Amino acid sequence: YAxxxxxxxxxxxxxxxxxxxxxxxxxxxxxxASGKTFPTVDPRTEEVIANVAEGDVEDIDRAVKAAxxxxxxGPWPRMSSYERSKIIHRFADLxxxxxxxxxxxxxxxxxxxxxxxxxxxxxxxxxxxxYYGGWADKIHGMTLPVDGPYQAYTLHEPIGVVGxxxxxxxxxxxxxxxxxxxxxxxxxxxxxxxxxxxxSSILAGKLALEAGLPPGxxxxxxxxxxxxxxxxxxxxxxxxxxxxxxxxxxxxIMQSAAQSNxxxxxxxxxxxxxxxxxxxxxxxxxxxxxxFALFFNQGQCCCAGSRTFVHESIYDEYLEKAKDRALKRxxxxxxxxGVEQGPQVDEVQFNKVxxxxxxxxxxxxxxxxxxARFGRKGYYIKPTxxxxxxxxxxxxxxxxxxxxxxxxxxxxxxxxxxRANNTDYGLAAGVFTKSLDTANTLSRALRVGTVWIxxxxxxDASVPFGGYKMSGVGREKGEHVLKNYLQVKAVMTPLVNxxx
Ligand code: ADP
Numbered sequence: 212y213a214x215x216x217x218x219x220x221x222x223x224x225x226x227x228x229x230x231x232x233x234x235x236x237x238x239x240x241x242x243x244a245s246g247k248t249f250p251t252v253d254p255r256t257e258e259v260i261a262n263v264a265e266g267d268v269e270d271i272d273r274a275v276k277a278a279x280x281x282x283x284x285g286p287w288p289r290m291s292s293y294e295r296s297k298i299i300h301r302f303a304d305l306x307x308x309x310x311x312x313x314x315x316x317x318x319x320x321x322x323x324x325x326x327x328x329x330x331x332x333x334x335x336x337x338x339x340x341x342y343y344g345g346w347a348d349k350i351h352g353m354t355l356p357v358d359g360p361y362q363a364y365t366l367h368e369p370i371g372v373v374g375x376x377x378x379x380x381x382x383x384x385x386x387x388x389x390x391x392x393x394x395x396x397x398x399x400x401x402x403x404x405x406x407x408x409x410x411s412s413i414l415a416g417k418l419a420l421e422a423g424l425p426p427g428x429x430x431x432x433x434x435x436x437x438x439x440x441x442x443x444x445x446x447x448x449x450x451x452x453x454x455x456x457x458x459x460x461x462x463x464i465m466q467s468a469a470q471s472n473x474x475x476x477x478x479x480x481x482x483x484x485x486x487x488x489x490x491x492x493x494x495x496x497x498x499x500x501x502x503f504a505l506f507f508n509q510g511q512c513c514c515a516g517s518r519t520f521v522h523e524s525i526y527d528e529y530l531e532k533a534k535d536r537a538l539k540r541x542x543x544x545x546x547x548x549g550v551e552q553g554p555q556v557d558e559v560q561f562n563k564v565x566x567x568x569x570x571x572x573x574x575x576x577x578x579x580x581x582x583a584r585f586g587r588k589g590y591y592i593k594p595t596x597x598x599x600x601x602x603x604x605x606x607x608x609x610x611x612x613x614x615x616x617x618x619x620x621x622x623x624x625x626x627x628x629x630r631a632n633n634t635d636y637g638l639a640a641g642v643f644t645k646s647l648d649t650a651n652t653l654s655r656a657l658r659v660g661t662v663w664i665x666x667x668x669x670x671d672a673s674v675p676f677g678g679y680k681m682s683g684v685g686r687e688k689g690e691h692v693l694k695n696y697l698q699v700k701a702v703m704t705p706l707v708n709x710x711x
């Protein structure tokens with residue numbers, strides 16, 4: 212493996228202190244009701260970065276009360292949509308100004324590549340806020356033609372207090388996908404961040420206040436899932452819950468929502484996305500793109516191209532070149548320029564990924580490269596490739612969420628469509644071919660929310676994202692997400708004299 216930083220080398224320190232570690236409730240940074248804190252750990256060193264206020268049921272309740280008051284009595288939902296738009300734009304400007312610090316916090320907390328966070332992710336966050344700042348004054352109802360002497364129209368109103376629960380793989384990006392559209396629609400928010408990555412959201416909360424967001428509109432609670440997270444989905448005064456995370460927890464959220472107040476639920480869940488390399492593909496390009504599709508962000512992407520289907524005519528050549536590429540992957544300190552792969556987010560994920568590597572070997576897949584921890588310290592794993600993977604193996608069925616590529620061979624398009632769709636998931640797919648006809652045909656046949664043809668992991672504020680089947684409910688981004696955060700009210704009035 213190409214090594215960028217010896218494991219024993221001193222980890223690079225970002226040039227600032229961690230200042231914001233408290234809960235943001237009602238426009239103030241406060242300790243948790245219990246006074247408890249929890250450690251957030253640097254996955255490079257396995258050492259504590261900071262102790263963060265640990266929110267629990269009581270804190271969620273305080274946050275919901277603040278959000279309720281801000282919704283029922285505060286200026287936010289009543290403000291002109293232009294004023295709301297200006298505040299969201301100011302928030303975007305402040306995110307842009309603090310781009311590098313937000314990126315560094317995400318790298319510290321999660322181990323993601325700093326240059327990727329700095330140059331791609333946080334700029335996308337800024338873009339998301341600008342995009343939804345643009346939507347704020349373009350949300351409106353319709354006048355409807357009806358049978359009878361009535362005037363009928365719809366009002367699109369904010370849904371109320373929105374509960375949002377986000378994961379750790381793209382902390383600030385997930386923050387923006389959730390918070391920006393909910394604000395644009397005029398809602399108030401209780402956001403529960405992931406326990407692995409609380410830091411960047413707290414700083415973003417401070418920026419939101421600086422931008423002029425009234426107190427109680429955006430409340431941010433750090434804490435664990437079964438305590439703080441569960442309290443959000445069960446709360447009787449939360450009007451809607453949006454969740455991104457595992458399919459298992461998604462089911463729990465939906466159950467809690469149904470058992471409490473029937474709050475509507477949107478879910479972005481796991482995936483096992485196929486990446487299909489057709490017979491006519493340029494093998495070198497296919498290797499590079501499928502490598503990126505799986506290994507990007509240490510393999511910790513819900514839409515990772517984690518089942519690589521390669522046409523039999525190019526299979527052997529593909530394997531040889533994919534192995535070379537994995538061996539060249541530069542693993543090391545994610546703050547170091549040129550490094551391609553940092554550590555997995557935490558010990559739990561690290562052990563889970565190593566467990567799947569064991570399972571793959573036991574089930575008889577052929578380990579081409581990798582297959583073990585990298586170094587002695589930090590949650591680093593060698594880029595790993597399994598060949599000859601059979602569809603029934605756990606590494607072909609389960610979401611591994613790590614740098615483990617499973618490669619399998621196919622003969623016909625009919626066969627690959629059937630096998631690609633033979634999963635409970637349906638988040639995304641990659642198709643690599645020179646044939647427009649094949650690309651379009653496969654795009655229709657694949658039961659997934661996103662198809663990337665000859666590209667992968669391209670995200671844009673305006674393009675909807677979400678899953679078929681057990682990969683989720685609803686869509687985020689674009690115009691599509693807005694309806695998650697709106698109620699539609701029908702209003703009818705009689706016409707005094709329909710003949711006029
Ligand atoms: P992962 O396994 O990738 O960590 P999870 O689905 O467990 O994904 O976590 C995603 C988010 O859901 C995190 O913010 C986590 O704290 C939260 N979470 C975990 N369990 C629950 C739960 N029972 N109820 C609500 N939120 C939860």
